[in-house]
Amino acid sequence: MKLNITLPKFLRIGTLPLVLILLMAIAAVVAFTRYAFGIGAISDLSYSYPWGFWISFDLFTGVVISSGGFLMAGTVYILRIKEFEPLLRPSVLTAFLGYIMVAVALLVDLGQPLRIWYMMIHWNHTSVLLEIGICVMSYLTVLAIEFSPVVLERFPKLHKAAHLIHRYIMPFVILGVVLSTLHQSSLGSLLLIQPQKLHPLWWTPILPILFFASAISVGLSMIILESSLSSRYFQRGLETHLLAKLAKALPIALGVYLVLKFGELAIAGDLGYLFTSGIMSLLFWAEILIGVLIPMIWFSIEKNRTSPNALLTGAIITLLGLILNRFNVSWFAVKHPDPLFYVPTFMGNVDYFPTFPEVAVSIGIFSAGIMAFGLLAKYFPVFEAEHHHVEEVHETVHGLHPAPTPGDD
Amino acid sequence: MTDIKHHAYLFDATRCIDCRACMVACSVENNIDMDKTRIWVAGLGVTGEYPILQRGTMVYHCMHCEHPDCMSACPVGAYTKAEDGPVTYNPDLCIGCRYCMNACPFGVPHFDYDKGIVDGAFIDKCTFCPQRIYNGQEPACVQTCPTDALEYGERDELIKRAHERIAAHPDRYIDHVYGEFENGGTSYLILSHVPFKDLGLPELPETPINEVSEKVMEMTIPFALGWGAVLTAVSAGVAAYDKKLALSKVEVKNGKSAEKKAEESK
Amino acid sequence: MTQTISRRDFLKMGAATAGALAVGSMLPPKVAQAARGAGHLNAEGDGFIPSMCEMCVWRCGLVAKVVDGKVVKLDGNPEHPHSRGKLCPRGQSGLMNTYDPDRVLTPLVRVGKRGEGLFRKASWEEALDIVAANMLKIKEQYGPEAMVFSSTHNLSQVQFENLLYAFGSPNYGTQRSLCFNAMITAFQLTYGVEEPARNYEDVEFILMVGRNMMEAISTSETGELAHAIDRGAKLVYLDPRYTKTASKATEWIPIRPGTDSAFLLAMINIITQNELADCDFVKKYTVGCDGIVAEMQKYTPAWAEQITGIPAATIERIAREYAAAKHNALAHPGWRTSNFINSFQTERAIATLNALSGNVLTAGGCLSAEVAAEGAGLGAPKQPPYPRISALRLDGAPWKYPLVPLKLGVFQELRDAILTGEPYQAHGWFISRQNPILSLPDRAKTLEAFGKMDFIATVDIIMNDTAWFSDVVLPEASYLERYDPLLPVGDKAFLRQPVVEPQGEAKSALWIYKQLGERLGLGDFFQYKDEEDYIRQQLKPLRVSLEEVIEKGYAEMPEEEDDGEITFNTPSGKIEIYSETLKNAGFSPWPTWEEPPMPKEDEFYLLTGKVAQHSQFGTQNNQLLHKYSDEPRLWMNAKTASQLGLEMDDWVAVTSAVGQVHTKLLATEAIRPDCVYLTAGYGHLSKGLKTAYGVGASDSALHVTYTDPISGGQALSQTFVTVKKA
Numbered sequence A: 001m002k003l004n005i006t007l008p009k010f011l012r013i014g015t016l017p018l019v020l021i022l023l024m025a026i027a028a029v030v031a032f033t034r035y036a037f038g039i040g041a042i043s044d045l046s047y048s049y050p051w052g053f054w055i056s057f058d059l060f061t062g063v064v065i066s067s068g069g070f071l072m073a074g075t076v077y078i079l080r081i082k083e084f085e086p087l088l089r090p091s092v093l094t095a096f097l098g099y100i101m102v103a104v105a106l107l108v109d110l111g112q113p114l115r116i117w118y119m120m121i122h123w124n125h126t127s128v129l130l131e132i133g134i135c136v137m138s139y140l141t142v143l144a145i146e147f148s149p150v151v152l153e154r155f156p157k158l159h160k161a162a163h164l165i166h167r168y169i170m171p172f173v174i175l176g177v178v179l180s181t182l183h184q185s186s187l188g189s190l191l192l193i194q195p196q197k198l199h200p201l202w203w204t205p206i207l208p209i210l211f212f213a214s215a216i217s218v219g220l221s222m223i224i225l226e227s228s229l230s231s232r233y234f235q236r237g238l239e240t241h242l243l244a245k246l247a248k249a250l251p252i253a254l255g256v257y258l259v260l261k262f263g264e265l266a267i268a269g270d271l272g273y274l275f276t277s278g279i280m281s282l283l284f285w286a287e288i289l290i291g292v293l294i295p296m297i298w299f300s301i302e303k304n305r306t307s308p309n310a311l312l313t314g315a316i317i318t319l320l321g322l323i324l325n326r327f328n329v330s331w332f333a334v335k336h337p338d339p340l341f342y343v344p345t346f347m348g349n350v351d352y353f354p355t356f357p358e359v360a361v362s363i364g365i366f367s368a369g370i371m372a373f374g375l376l377a378k379y380f381p382v383f384e385a386e387h388h389h390v391e392e393v394h395e396t397v398h399g400l401h402p403a404p405t406p407g408d409d
Numbered sequence B: 001m002t003d004i005k006h007h008a009y010l011f012d013a014t015r016c017i018d019c020r021a022c023m024v025a026c027s028v029e030n031n032i033d034m035d036k037t038r039i040w041v042a043g044l045g046v047t048g049e050y051p052i053l054q055r056g057t058m059v060y061h062c063m064h065c066e067h068p069d070c071m072s073a074c075p076v077g078a079y080t081k082a083e084d085g086p087v088t089y090n091p092d093l094c095i096g097c098r099y100c101m102n103a104c105p106f107g108v109p110h111f112d113y114d115k116g117i118v119d120g121a122f123i124d125k126c127t128f129c130p131q132r133i134y135n136g137q138e139p140a141c142v143q144t145c146p147t148d149a150l151e152y153g154e155r156d157e158l159i160k161r162a163h164e165r166i167a168a169h170p171d172r173y174i175d176h177v178y179g180e181f182e183n184g185g186t187s188y189l190i191l192s193h194v195p196f197k198d199l200g201l202p203e204l205p206e207t208p209i210n211e212v213s214e215k216v217m218e219m220t221i222p223f224a225l226g227w228g229a230v231l232t233a234v235s236a237g238v239a240a241y242d243k244k245l246a247l248s249k250v251e252v253k254n255g256k257s258a259e260k261k262a263e264e265s266k
Numbered sequence C: 001m002t003q004t005i006s007r008r009d010f011l012k013m014g015a016a017t018a019g020a021l022a023v024g025s026m027l028p029p030k031v032a033q034a035a036r037g038a039g040h041l042n043a044e045g046d047g048f049i050p051s052m053c054e055m056c057v058w059r060c061g062l063v064a065k066v067v068d069g070k071v072v073k074l075d076g077n078p079e080h081p082h083s084r085g086k087l088c089p090r091g092q093s094g095l096m097n098t099y100d101p102d103r104v105l106t107p108l109v110r111v112g113k114r115g116e117g118l119f120r121k122a123s124w125e126e127a128l129d130i131v132a133a134n135m136l137k138i139k140e141q142y143g144p145e146a147m148v149f150s151s152t153h154n155l156s157q158v159q160f161e162n163l164l165y166a167f168g169s170p171n172y173g174t175q176r177s178l179c180f181n182a183m184i185t186a187f188q189l190t191y192g193v194e195e196p197a198r199n200y201e202d203v204e205f206i207l208m209v210g211r212n213m214m215e216a217i218s219t220s221e222t223g224e225l226a227h228a229i230d231r232g233a234k235l236v237y238l239d240p241r242y243t244k245t246a247s248k249a250t251e252w253i254p255i256r257p258g259t260d261s262a263f264l265l266a267m268i269n270i271i272t273q274n275e276l277a278d279c280d281f282v283k284k285y286t287v288g289c290d291g292i293v294a295e296m297q298k299y300t301p302a303w304a305e306q307i308t309g310i311p312a313a314t315i316e317r318i319a320r321e322y323a324a325a326k327h328n329a330l331a332h333p334g335w336r337t338s339n340f341i342n343s344f345q346t347e348r349a350i351a352t353l354n355a356l357s358g359n360v361l362t363a364g365g366c367l368s369a370e371v372a373a374e375g376a377g378l379g380a381p382k383q384p385p386y387p388r389i390s391a392l393r394l395d396g397a398p399w400k401y402p403l404v405p406l407k408l409g410v411f412q413e414l415r416d417a418i419l420t421g422e423p424y425q426a427h428g429w430f431i432s433r434q435n436p437i438l439s440l441p442d443r444a445k446t447l448e449a450f451g452k453m454d455f456i457a458t459v460d461i462i463m464n465d466t467a468w469f470s471d472v473v474l475p476e477a478s479y480l481e482r483y484d485p486l487l488p489v490g491d492k493a494f495l496r497q498p499v500v501e502p503q504g505e506a507k508s509a510l511w512i513y514k515q516l517g518e519r520l521g522l523g524d525f526f527q528y529k530d531e532e533d534y535i536r537q538q539l540k541p542l543r544v545s546l547e548e549v550i551e552k553g554y555a556e557m558p559e560e561e562d563d564g565e566i567t568f569n570t571p572s573g574k575i576e577i578y579s580e581t582l583k584n585a586g587f588s589p590w591p592t593w594e595e596p597p598m599p600k601e602d603e604f605y606l607l608t609g610k611v612a613q614h615s616q617f618g619t620q621n622n623q624l625l626h627k628y629s630d631e632p633r634l635w636m637n638a639k640t641a642s643q644l645g646l647e648m649d650d651w652v653a654v655t656s657a658v659g660q661v662h663t664k665l666l667a668t669e670a671i672r673p674d675c676v677y678l679t680a681g682y683g684h685l686s687k688g689l690k691t692a693y694g695v696g697a698s699d700s701a702l703h704v705t706y707t708d709p710i711s712g713g714q715a716l717s718q719t720f721v722t723v724k725k726a
């Protein structure tokens, strides 16, 4: 699209940023309305449906698609598979932004946003949500630390600090992996408390394990996706050979997930529901087909692992399927108590469909995330390969290079 | 003030005439907003085909569970289960996450969807009328019920009374006192002539629902510590291996290559 | 009249205007002084005060919780036999009547056209002067009979009647002919008692003919019935609708409207032909036991099956079960028995069934025909004799309706006579605690009658529809703000006392009637200084001080001697199954079958009735009741609806011979296919009722005026309507 007006140079922004800004502005207006008049003023949430699109999309999806960060950190730092280094920083950044988005979204969704910090001082140790809250807050800190060298490197005066962080990064990486393992799985545990509301095709005591297992595949797919997209957007070389390796791991990760999922159904004796629950069966098969079976076949084919387009396509399919899983578990397959035959009208809303403002908030926050990613990638050494001109920086403080082993010092 | 050791209610659906005096009484007693309520009617209403009809009415409010899921779920511990029965909520702690609403199998906690941040959006639910029961009065909803469909008293006694009623009129009741064991027991006990499902009551196991998630939560810290240790070990191991590998490479460069050459030269 | 505003929008509006339960948010509180004096209230104005509910005529005892001089909660008074510690939903909501934001709190004088709703505030002095001047003008020009008075049963009604008789008008309209004329007249003629008391203690078998006890609630009796059912008593319930009472009944008989008497006569047939009755009792205490077997022979169950659609075998079985329960059987007299022009016969059959069961006089029997003299034993202010009244009554009693007791009257006929101007033209109307624009059948006609009036004054607490069309509105203090004359119940006389002082300028009816009486030159008839003085005079024979009664909430009455003699206040002194009086007036002396009209092919019976959450035509603006009541819709059998291509919540036009309303449809299995039903009390015309205006439709706008010639009862189920998609 070409604008006919000529703008002063500093005002010239591309179409994508312009769209993103617009979407963010809409979200801001919606958020303002919500803060002034309450959540009911903009959403279809009700007594029957206290959680809706925001939780499914911002929390459940937002957290799981940020799992690339801990996967890459673990791979590069703990397993010291250095060849994946080029994927590390973008993944950590995606995760960092992802979690910030989750937090911002929660500030819209929470009834008392100003009290979000209460979770740090008032602990109810039986609450899964508390665990998630604490984990997410802590992990955000860890991510900030993990990502900070990228920012520090940008300013020569701060190289020392970057070096310091670089030196003591290991405990944080391990902490980050532990925290991620915990809350990626706990998102599943969140639903353990509603066995009579969540359809038996999804409710199982091993929900946390299933969540963790699928989070690995989502993380791998996200790295493929985000590398492919940014290579296109920033006209940058694509590390196809690296992505191919990730792609090779996918069928294995998905396979484990598939076995767990069906194994559990079989043991619980719930296999019957696979064909007898109407739309629920359909949703279940949809997430299994799109998120598991098709990707397993797709990525088993070598040709698909070496073609950038096929990689991207495969990753998108996997993500769609597994995100559908998160929507199913947290929304579509959740049935709230039966309609009440007499209720005052204000309680009568027993169906839920997200309103436009609800979706707009999420889209706005998402847009902010993309925008932030773009800006950071543009002005900071996120894609190291593209920043060879800062040679000395690269050599002296390789912020995100594998940490020196404890024995080194 | 009161000699009741475990406050409870008994609701008899066969007696309830859906007059809603209990609802009005609750709204007045607790000064509830005009567009909110703590107590409501659930169930299927009139079912069947003319002229063979039946009506099922269930007056619904907090069950005051023995193992409250709301309490288990609330991250900040806004709920308390009193030893003598009532489950209460403390607005001063609530962050408005609405997880309790998801957790409660009965859809009891309600949220202020119409309040912005200035007013503050809170949860509301039946409190068991502490201002009344600890002053020798019955809860407002119970006291006014014209047909005594709602009764109030000592949990054990009400359970006994309920079973006596079933025994006296086995043709009239379903042989079960809902809440005696459901979800580990509730302080709201229910008698019915229609399946409890038709009254909008969930089918719940006798073990408390939150048992599974609470077990998982108990495992969190040990798991985290263990997993952290494993990761540290792995990272140390890998690092050591790397070092060895690196060293061996140096060796290759320095000496082993000589061996190789020697071999080749054989 | 089309309602376009949806209930949801409406509620939002309501919520916006009302906010939280606006207890006392309108005016600064005024502590009830007398109650404080009696020690009910502490220094801060907090405490509990006993009084009586007036949300309906049952008048349960209540205990009001007062905080800071505001009523914050009402509970049932355990000491009052009508409440026994409980209140129905209306009673519970009572404080919202007092704190209704639409209360009228100063006298109002109309400035716009009638019905435009434009009023100006006036002082009591001025408003009362205007009312008195107009009444005197009418009296002078046309005679006192040109003033019509009307009021629905309430505790200060004695003084309303005092005003009317002192003024000299014979024209008195009460709710009775719209309500229970058929029952009262039938029991008066049969037992010599207006309304026999029911006793559920040992009841084993209850027959209820359209007495929807579980929705048209009388707190104590509703509870007694519930407990009887609980114990295992059988309830057979006749109603074309599956009401909440039907759902508690052992057996629901969805009878064809208007054919109840055929069903009951067939029951009598079975009982008498098979000698199942309590013969000793019947022979000793009734007139007609000889002839009844022959007389009832024609009413076979097979015959009744043809008419009612109820299988003969069912009728026979129920008759035998009823008879088997002997004096532990109860055929409930009913209450609003104004259904068909044959409803009097239905009531006569019910009266007969009770006589046959022997329940009336057996110890522990289920019906008590003792004459309870209202107010006997209480004192009253002295007053001169009333002027003689020579004018005919406009409502036709007794010259047109010889058997209608004068105190019941025929309200709908009174309204029609205003329109015809026969036998003479009425010119003024004084109304208190009544909403005839909605309660009389054929609302268009009532509005037309209003149009014929030179002057209309209304005493009410809110801007109800009748006030809206009046010239002067006099604001009464609500029942929580005023004294009323004592109400004897059993061995106690209960007190209604202010639990808060009146808001604004509102005054008690006792005060208003006295003030008006004095201005009309009738001061001699109102020999009490104020409300407290009035009650003191009532208490005089009991030798109890007012202060004591204020404190306790009631005064003990001396127990009446029971001489154990069984007599009935009828000409024969016996139960008159066969009534000479009826015969002499030209009617059948026996309970008999009168064929009621039936709807045409495409028409429906239009049924009316109460819901538990509202009283008549006066509570729809109560925000609490509004909150907890169902959306008013036209009930129609679900299958019939689908045959007509109508769906749930469709807007439909309901048309009768006299009117049309638009309302939403409720397709339900819970009604006969040939009937539709509207809850009475909706469809208010007054825009001064911000909560109720625009909600639901009025069935009174559809009702055709038919009067039962014997009892004078209006036939409210005898209107036939067509229903089309709007």
Ligand SMILES: Nc1nc2c(c(=O)[nH]1)N[C@H]1C(S)=C(S)[C@@H](COP(=O)(O)OP(=O)(O)OC[C@H]3O[C@@H](n4cnc5c(=O)[nH]c(N)nc54)[C@H](O)[C@@H]3O)O[C@H]1N2
Pocket (backbone or CB within 6 Å): C056, C057, C090, C179, C180, C209, C210, C211, C212, C213, C215, C216, C217, C218, C238, C239, C240, C241, C243, C255, C256, C257, C258, C259, C260, C334, C335, C336, C337, C339, C340, C607, C608, C609, C610, C611, C612, C613, C614, C615, C616, C717
């Ligand atoms: N909640 C509440 N309680 C009240 C009142 C109130 O307004 N609200 N009002 C009080 C007063 S003043 C009165 S008079 C009583 C009235 O008490 P009821 O007489 O019990 O009440 P209604 O609802 O007027 O009518 C009862 C039933 O008659 C049915 N019906 C109509 N036509 C026929 C027929 O031909 N045959 C038969 N068998 N049934 C028929 C209707 O479907 C309705 O269900 O209630 C008193 N109690």
Ligand SMILES: Nc1nc2c(c(=O)[nH]1)N[C@H]1C(S)=C(S)[C@@H](COP(=O)(O)OP(=O)(O)OC[C@H]3O[C@@H](n4cnc5c(=O)[nH]c(N)nc54)[C@H](O)[C@@H]3O)O[C@H]1N2
Pocket (backbone or CB within 6 Å): C054, C151, C152, C175, C178, C179, C180, C336, C432, C433, C434, C435, C436, C438, C439, C440, C441, C459, C460, C461, C462, C464, C465, C476, C477, C478, C479, C608, C609, C610, C615, C616, C617, C618, C619, C680, C681, C699, C700, C703, C716
């Ligand atoms: N369509 C239809 N018509 C019917 C009936 C029906 O079921 N359907 N039922 C019939 C029956 S059973 C009856 S009893 C009649 C009742 O008919 P009405 O007596 O005309 O109606 P109510 O609603 O009792 O009238 C009460 C009026 O008193 C006012 N009011 C309330 N409290 C006070 C107070 O403290 N002081 C004063 N001064 N006014 C007060 C209210 O605002 C209201 O305007 O209707 C009859 N008409």
Ligand code: SF4
Pocket (backbone or CB within 6 Å): B015, B016, B017, B018, B019, B020, B021, B022, B023, B059, B144, B145, B146, B147, B148, B149, B150
């Ligand atoms: S007050 Fe009693 S009878 Fe009425 S709805 Fe409530 S529980 Fe049922």
Ligand code: SF4
Pocket (backbone or CB within 6 Å): B061, B062, B063, B064, B065, B068, B069, B070, B071, B087, B103, B104, B105, B106, B107, B108, B109, B125
């Ligand atoms: S019913 Fe719900 S809100 Fe009440 S105690 Fe049980 S879980 Fe908590």
Ligand code: SF4
Pocket (backbone or CB within 6 Å): B073, B074, B075, B076, B077, B078, B079, B093, B094, B095, B096, B097, B098, B099, B100, B101, B123
């Ligand atoms: S909404 Fe409030 S009470 Fe409910 S779980 Fe969240 S913090 Fe706890």
Ligand code: SF4
Pocket (backbone or CB within 6 Å): B025, B026, B027, B029, B030, B038, B039, B061, B062, B125, B126, B127, B128, B129, B139, B140, B141, B142
């Ligand atoms: S116990 Fe109290 S708070 Fe709970 S429903 Fe009854 S009246 Fe309301």
Ligand code: SF4
Pocket (backbone or CB within 6 Å): C053, C054, C055, C056, C057, C058, C059, C060, C082, C086, C087, C088, C089, C090, C091, C092, C217, C218, C219
């Ligand atoms: S029956 Fe209900 S409305 Fe009537 S007096 Fe009693 S409590 Fe009040």
Ligand SMILES: [Mo]
Pocket (backbone or CB within 6 Å): C175, C178, C179, C180, C336
């Ligand atoms: Mo009535």
